[in-house]
Amino acid sequence: MWATGFLLLLLLSWLSRLSRRRAARLDPAGRAVLITGCDSGFGHLLALRLHRLGFTVFAGCLCPGGDGGRRLQREAAAGPGRLRVLRLDVTCPRDVLAAKELVLRHLPQPGFWGLVNNAGVSTFGETGWLSMEKYEKMADVNLLGSIRMTLAFLPLLRKYKGRIVFMSSIVAYFALGNGIYSMTKAAIEKFCDALRLEMKKFGVQVSIIQPGNYARSTKIQPPVSAEEIWNELSEEEKAVYNKEYVQERANFFNSILREGSTNGDEVVDAMVDALTSPAPKARYMVAKLKEKALVFVCASFPTVVMDSVLSYVLSKVKLA
Numbered sequence: 001m002w003a004t005g006f007l008l009l010l011l012l013s014w015l016s017r018l019s020r021r022r023a024a025r026l027d028p029a030g031r032a033v034l035i036t037g038c039d040s041g042f043g044h045l046l047a048l049r050l051h052r053l054g055f056t057v058f059a060g061c062l063c064p065g066g067d068g069g070r071r072l073q074r075e076a077a078a079g080p081g082r083l084r085v086l087r088l089d090v091t092c093p094r095d096v097l098a099a100k101e102l103v104l105r106h107l108p109q110p111g112f113w114g115l116v117n118n119a120g121v122s123t124f125g126e127t128g129w130l131s132m133e134k135y136e137k138m139a140d141v142n143l144l145g146s147i148r149m150t151l152a153f154l155p156l157l158r159k160y161k162g163r164i165v166f167m168s169s170i171v172a173y174f175a176l177g178n179g180i181y182s183m184t185k186a187a188i189e190k191f192c193d194a195l196r197l198e199m200k201k202f203g204v205q206v207s208i209i210q211p212g213n214y215a216r217s218t219k220i221q222p223p224v225s226a227e228e229i230w231n232e233l234s235e236e237e238k239a240v241y242n243k244e245y246v247q248e249r250a251n252f253f254n255s256i257l258r259e260g261s262t263n264g265d266e267v268v269d270a271m272v273d274a275l276t277s278p279a280p281k282a283r284y285m286v287a288k289l290k291e292k293a294l295v296f297v298c299a300s301f302p303t304v305v306m307d308s309v310l311s312y313v314l315s316k317v318k319l320a
Contacts, residue, residue, distance in 0.1 A: 037119030060088030090145030212287025
């Protein structure tokens with residue numbers, strides 16, 4: 001009886017969601033959206049897309065005077081929307097406060113509609129190869145930076161019943177050479193799960209974007225250099241590993257990067273849907289079939305199965 005009621009509830013929920021998704025999409029005219037990490041990659045593409053759709057876009061750039069920031073400035077002269085480029089380091093509380101003050105000074109009449117926590121950094125290396133400073137930087141940008149921005153803009157988002165979009169990754173489910181990056185994405189997923197439930201009573205929608213391998217579409221992870229990795233290793237780590245192993249691991253990771261998709265617009269499509277759909281999804285997984293299959297195995301099977309799969313993938317890379 002309980003199972004039947006649960007299945008009926010799931011069916012009604014699905015039908016309700018389907019009905020809402022068929023409703024008219026949001027009119028973007030004048031609605032304000034702030035995006036972090038617009039120097040390049042998905043953030044840059046999203047800022048241009050939203051500007052052309054008619055949103056008022058606040059594009060946060062770490063280096064507004066760089067190539068990405070200057071291109072956005074040029075694009076701001078065209079299109080139906082308004083686009084402002086601002087300096088925004090998500091690890092700097094003063095920058096976050098300045099961004100909020102700028103938005104409040106230039107907030108259009110339709111109000112503040114969306115916050116897109118897109119800024120992120122990545123690096124490569126086995127656990128013992130990385131310094132504590134790198135762990136702190138990774139967490140400060142990818143995790144605490146998103147939290148810092150969210151806390152600053154929550155009052156506006158609640159007031160206007162807006163949207164919050166977070167950039168995660170399928171590596172939130174598994175680690176393959178970049179456990180430090182996986183760690184931050186798994187953490188941000190749990191932050192979003194709590195936030196999404198808490199914001200429902202205010203009419204604020206929270207969505208997570210989970211791209212697969214789009215390394216060739218962004219600058220978040222350039223090819224790694226075995227020589228640089230070796231030079232940064234402590235003497236203790238050099239006593240355990242050797243240059244040949246580090247080179248093989250670097251070659252393996254670089255081969256994965258080379259397989260990355262170059263069509264970043266696929267991810268941007270999901271981000272736009274999260275901001276404009278009458279019934280946005282909680283999660284948007286934008287990945288190849290084999291990547292989705294890997295996530296399915298990781299999420300559905302015992303840990304020992306996933307460990308066996310990943311160990312097999314890495315089996316060609318051995319210590320001498």
